[in-house]
Amino acid sequence: xxxxxxxxxxxxxxxxxxxxxxxxxxxxxxxxxxxxxxxxxxxxxxxxxxxxxxxxxxxxxxxxxxxxxxxxxxxxxxxxxxxxxxxxxxxxxxxxxxxxxxxxxxxxxxxxxxxxxxxxxxxxxxxxxxxxxxxxxxxxxxxxxxxxxxxxxxxxxxxxxxxxxxxxxxxxxxxxxxxxxxxxxxxxxxxxxxxxxxxxxxxxxxxxxxxxxxxxxxxxxxxxxxxxxxxxxxxxxxxxxxxxxxxxxxxxxxxxxxxxxxxxxxxxxxxxxxxxxxxxxxxxxxxxxxxxxxxxxxxxxxxxxxxxxxxxxxxxxxxxxxxxxxxxxxxxxxxxxxxxxxxxxxxxxxxxxxxxxxxxxxxxxxxxxxxxxxxxxxxxxxxxxxxxxxxxxxxxxxxxxxxxxxxxxxxxxxxxxxxxxxxxxxxxxxxxxxxxxxxxxxxxxxxxxxxxxxxxxxxxxxxxxxxxxxxxxxxxxxxxxxxxxxxxxxxxxxxxxxxxxxxxxxxxxxxxxxxxxxxxxxxxxxxxxxxxxxxxxxxxxxxxxxxxxxxxxxxxxxxxxxxxxxxxxxxxxxxxxxxxxxxxxxxxxxxxxxxxxxxxxxxxxxxxxxxxxxxxxxxxxxxxxxxxxxxxxxxxxxxxxxxxxxxxxxxxxxxxxxxxxxxxxxxxxxxxxxxxxxxxxxxxxxxxxxxxxxxxxxxxxxxxxxxxxxxxxxxxxxxxxxxx
Numbered sequence: 001x002x003x004x005x006x007x008x009x010x011x012x013x014x015x016x017x018x019x020x021x022x023x024x025x026x027x028x029x030x031x032x033x034x035x036x037x038x039x040x041x042x043x044x045x046x047x048x049x050x051x052x053x054x055x056x057x058x059x060x061x062x063x064x065x066x067x068x069x070x071x072x073x074x075x076x077x078x079x080x081x082x083x084x085x086x087x088x089x090x091x092x093x094x095x096x097x098x099x100x101x102x103x104x105x106x107x108x109x110x111x112x113x114x115x116x117x118x119x120x121x122x123x124x125x126x127x128x129x130x131x132x133x134x135x136x137x138x139x140x141x142x143x144x145x146x147x148x149x150x151x152x153x154x155x156x157x158x159x160x161x162x163x164x165x166x167x168x169x170x171x172x173x174x175x176x177x178x179x180x181x182x183x184x185x186x187x188x189x190x191x192x193x194x195x196x197x198x199x200x201x202x203x204x205x206x207x208x209x210x211x212x213x214x215x216x217x218x219x220x221x222x223x224x225x226x227x228x229x230x231x232x233x234x235x236x237x238x239x240x241x242x243x244x245x246x247x248x249x250x251x252x253x254x255x256x257x258x259x260x261x262x263x264x265x266x267x268x269x270x271x272x273x274x275x276x277x278x279x280x281x282x283x284x285x286x287x288x289x290x291x292x293x294x295x296x297x298x299x300x301x302x303x304x305x306x307x308x309x310x311x312x313x314x315x316x317x318x319x320x321x322x323x324x325x326x327x328x329x330x331x332x333x334x335x336x337x338x339x340x341x342x343x344x345x346x347x348x349x350x351x352x353x354x355x356x357x358x359x360x361x362x363x364x365x366x367x368x369x370x371x372x373x374x375x376x377x378x379x380x381x382x383x384x385x386x387x388x389x390x391x392x393x394x395x396x397x398x399x400x401x402x403x404x405x406x407x408x409x410x411x412x413x414x415x416x417x418x419x420x421x422x423x424x425x426x427x428x429x430x431x432x433x434x435x436x437x438x439x440x441x442x443x444x445x446x447x448x449x450x451x452x453x454x455x456x457x458x459x460x461x462x463x464x465x466x467x468x469x470x471x472x473x474x475x476x477x478x479x480x481x482x483x484x485x486x487x488x489x490x491x492x493x494x495x496x497x498x499x500x501x502x503x504x505x506x507x508x509x510x511x512x513x514x515x516x517x518x519x520x521x522x523x524x525x526x527x528x529x530x531x532x533x534x535x536x537x538x539x540x541x542x543x544x545x546x547x548x549x550x551x552x553x554x555x556x557x558x559x560x561x562x563x564x565x566x567x568x569x570x571x572x573x574x575x576x577x578x579x580x581x582x583x584x585x586x587x588x589x590x591x592x593x594x595x596x597x598x599x600x601x602x603x604x605x606x607x608x609x610x611x612x613x614x615x616x617x618x619x620x621x622x623x624x625x626x627x628x629x630x631x632x633x634x635x636x637x638x639x640x641x642x643x644x645x646x647x648x649x650x651x652x653x654x655x656x657x658x659x660x661x662x663x664x665x666x667x668x669x670x671x672x673x674x675x676x677x678x679x680x681x682x683x684x685x686x687x688x689x690x691x692x693x694x695x696x697x698x699x700x701x702x703x704x705x706x707x708x709x710x711x712x713x714x715x716x717x718x719x720x721x722x723x724x
Contacts, residue, residue: 041079518561
């Protein structure tokens with residue numbers, strides 16, 4: 001047997017089997033010799049491998065193309081793994097690409113097949129939203145992409161101007177974005193897994209006539225701490241933007257994301273009132289447990305049929321939607337089931353509303369943004385709804401109607417509803433049926449898509465079932481987000497039992513050991529004592545920091561049990577020991593904080609230091625804080641105004657000589673920081689929330705911060721972090 005194996009190894013490789021080398025251009029069908037290839041991009045935005053031509057299949061046969069090292073932070077990825085340039089009928093199969101800004105970039109291809117590739121563990125940014133509250137730095141904006149601005153966000157796959165083809169059996173997890181389709185059409189996207197991402201699972205921009213079916217796109221989320229804040233920050237399982245029309249989205253699991261579906265007509269529609277992201281069919285998807293909206297669909301005309309939305313703030317937010325069909329969906333335990341402002345000619349038919357606080361809310365606002373072109377060229381009254389044959393079970397309010405005309409309520413059934421209809425303002429033309437009610441209704445059958453619905457697209461042969469028993473747990477308590485994005489549960493981790501504690505508490509903090517089943521034991525503990533030295537996954541570990549001027553905890557634990565896949569994608573075997581760490585650093589600073597008003601004579605935006613005259617006036621407020629960490633849209637502290645104020649803060653800190661440190665600020669609108677009377681950070685021009693960092697040496701330091709706010713949101717954070 002050994003002689004046969006040696007002979008096979010010595011045999012010459014087939015002519016079409018090649019090795020990967022930096023800058024390689026592939027122009028014919030080849031098989032890549034299976035191996036790990038560690039290839040850095042030649043430049044920050046360059047491609048390591050290029051494919052061009054017609055009728056080409058490139059089979060990686062499981063080979064790995066590796067950019068940044070496994071242990072590197074995820075924001076170190078740069079460049080493009082594989083670039084497919086033009087051509088017709090090109091197939092990329094079996095590639096494993098990791099550690100780049102973009103895994104695969106395809107441009108101008110007619111007939112592209114991406115089959116069974118894994119583009120996980122590519123670039124994603126550090127998140128700054130804290131355990132106690134969010135940071136505005138993390139908010140996303142996908143509103144503009146006419147010049148491929150989305151490339152700055154990274155992606156597993158980025159397809160621009162691709163016409164026709166198949167995207168099947170691919171995996172993209174633990175990056176920022178999975179699949180981005182730009183000006184691309186007639187693609188079948190099915191049987192993929194784009195989950196545990198910190199931005200978008202799938203994003204479309206001017207992408208039409210595509211079929212997105214049978215995919216698992218769960219946990220595409222940021223900006224969420226269970227029980228503390230649920231913002232989502234415009235992350236989404238599926239984004240349909242800017243004239244993305246006539247797409248079919250069916251039989252997908254798109255749960256536990258910022259939004260399940262985020263559909264927006266686009267800036268061109270906002271400016272002109274023309275067009276929209278129209279005539280999409282959204283059928284038989286699970287959009288449950290979104291941080292904000294299960295479905296957000298605005299300024300457009302679409303069909304939403306047979307979907308499930310459970311446990312969101314809004315089951316469906318449909319602002320300015322018109323001529324849309326919302327039928328046979330199930331809205332369960334949402335704060336509001338369906339909310340539509342300024343909508344017209346919509347039909348809400350045969351839906352089930354179960355346990356929502358308000359099932360349907362329709363209204364009109366008398367004041368619309370003055371910079372929108374849309375209301376200047378279109379009728380934006382709230383009017384002409386048909387609400388027919390729906391069931392309301394255990395909702396507090398079935399219909400809240402405000403300044404909405406020509407609403408017809410027919411043949412609906414109500415069970416255990418507190419308020420059938422609540423009206424306000426002008427509701428002329430409102431017609432309602434007699435109430436049909438009961439104290440209880442038969443329990444609803446478990447939700448499944450109904451492929452026999454007349455609108456149902458035929459399920460694809462050999463499709464996976466994204467709603468299978470190993471699908472994500474129901475509820476939002478399992479959404480855990482660390483500084484790199486959503487936690488996938490495949491590696492052990494120590495997570496604070498009460499999130500807020502680990503951010504601000506100087507004393508004891510309780511952590512639960514989570515992850516794959518197994519046992520753990522203590523390897524080493526520095527800067528703290530623990531209440532136990534071994535246990536099982538699921539147990540609680542109490543950590544009491546050592547006395548001193550800072551909290552500086554570093555605890556190493558070892559897990560042994562079920563197989564582990566580390567946060568950087570390294571795969572272990574069941575029974576292998578796996579070490580993980582619990583690190584926590586907190587340097588309290590005895591801040592004295594004063595707030596001052598400024599006006600045209602002390603405007604900090606003007607040249608010079610004229611704003612300093614404001615510091616000689618009587619302060620609006622004076623505070624003592626150990627953490628300088630403010631985020632608000634309306635003031636949270638007495639004496640602070642909503643706009644046009646300055647902050648002067650001074651404090652001291654004593655940093656142990658055992659580590660190296662960075663002083664980190666987040667600010668909106670302007671900030672300056674002095675360390676021992678030397679200007680260290682100068683970001684004084686007005687800006688949205690931004691991060692600045694500077695080295696600060698061990699020892700005692702005197703700090704001074706000057707900050708100003710013009711209007712809008714306030715964000716001011718000054719903290720010291722220990723380098724790893």
